[in-house]
Amino acid sequence: MPAEPTTVPVVLCFSGHDPSGGAGIQADIEALASHGCFATTAITTLTVQDSHNVHEFSALPAEFVLKQARAVLADMPVEAFKIGMLGSADNARAIAGLLAEYPKLPVVLDPVLAAGGGTRVDSEELIAVIREQLLPRTTICTPNGEEARRLTGKTALEDCAKELIQLGCGYVLITGGHEATPAVLNTLYSSQDKPDTFSYTRLPALYHGSGCTLAASIAGLMALKLPIEQVVSEAMNYTWESLANGYVLGEGQHYPNRFFWFGDEDVEEEDWSGEGY
Numbered sequence: 001m002p003a004e005p006t007t008v009p010v011v012l013c014f015s016g017h018d019p020s021g022g023a024g025i026q027a028d029i030e031a032l033a034s035h036g037c038f039a040t041t042a043i044t045t046l047t048v049q050d051s052h053n054v055h056e057f058s059a060l061p062a063e064f065v066l067k068q069a070r071a072v073l074a075d076m077p078v079e080a081f082k083i084g085m086l087g088s089a090d091n092a093r094a095i096a097g098l099l100a101e102y103p104k105l106p107v108v109l110d111p112v113l114a115a116g117g118g119t120r121v122d123s124e125e126l127i128a129v130i131r132e133q134l135l136p137r138t139t140i141c142t143p144n145g146e147e148a149r150r151l152t153g154k155t156a157l158e159d160c161a162k163e164l165i166q167l168g169c170g171y172v173l174i175t176g177g178h179e180a181t182p183a184v185l186n187t188l189y190s191s192q193d194k195p196d197t198f199s200y201t202r203l204p205a206l207y208h209g210s211g212c213t214l215a216a217s218i219a220g221l222m223a224l225k226l227p228i229e230q231v232v233s234e235a236m237n238y239t240w241e242s243l244a245n246g247y248v249l250g251e252g253q254h255y256p257n258r259f260f261w262f263g264d265e266d267v268e269e270e271d272w273s274g275e276g277y
Helices: 024-034 062-073 089-099 124-137 145-152 157-166 210-223 228-244 269-273
Strands: 010-017 038-049 054-059 078-083 107-109 171-174 184-190 196-200
Touching: 010 024, 010 062, 010 210, 024 038, 024 210, 024 228, 038 062, 062 089, 078 210, 089 124, 107 124, 107 210, 124 145, 145 157, 145 171, 157 171, 157 184, 171 228, 184 228, 196 228, 210 228
Parallel strands: 010 038, 010 078, 078 107
Antiparallel strands: 038 054, 171 184, 184 196
């Protein structure tokens, strides 16, 4: 007899492949598994990168990206989408068109415009497609301050968030890891409520894949049907713990330990509420 379908929430991730394992698809898979979700993947971009930087990248053809996604969607009950590195404007257009076919599913957009080491992976055309076609289909966008400014051309982060929401995004979570503040200040914006700022202790190292970890965590928790405020809080706390317990594997940035909880019988969800990020 065939096996009965499981109830594990399925998330479809559009991301790049990082051969060093710190960011992109591998980060998505680990973060989603940590939240009890199953990650399915549509690779958008192949990269040459290490713990220092992205040295080269090649976007896959948009038609092939769609074929990967449609194979999953035809076979499994996807509960949420997570979008990371797009690689090209063509990929962004293709994914936006696909999302239009699934208007009830939540979409988490991590607008990867540059690698942690500084290499730019965007273009003016890509930014235009994100603004015009992807943001109107996005439930929550998770840019860092630099990405928010790049997407909007504005300086003040509150102004950036207002414009992103005006472009159609439901929520905007701007992270403060790149800002010159003693603590990391992450702020959640929406069109209905006042901004909600979360303060986290700034860790001493730089981390490879922190943004991917956060966005994938949000997608997984949204697939679990949790309220948005709980989703954001738990995802940020989980991400900070992953960084605080991170690895030194190469000669560049540190790597998140997304399975920091493994083997610790005393760790529960509420333990992820410590100060930090």
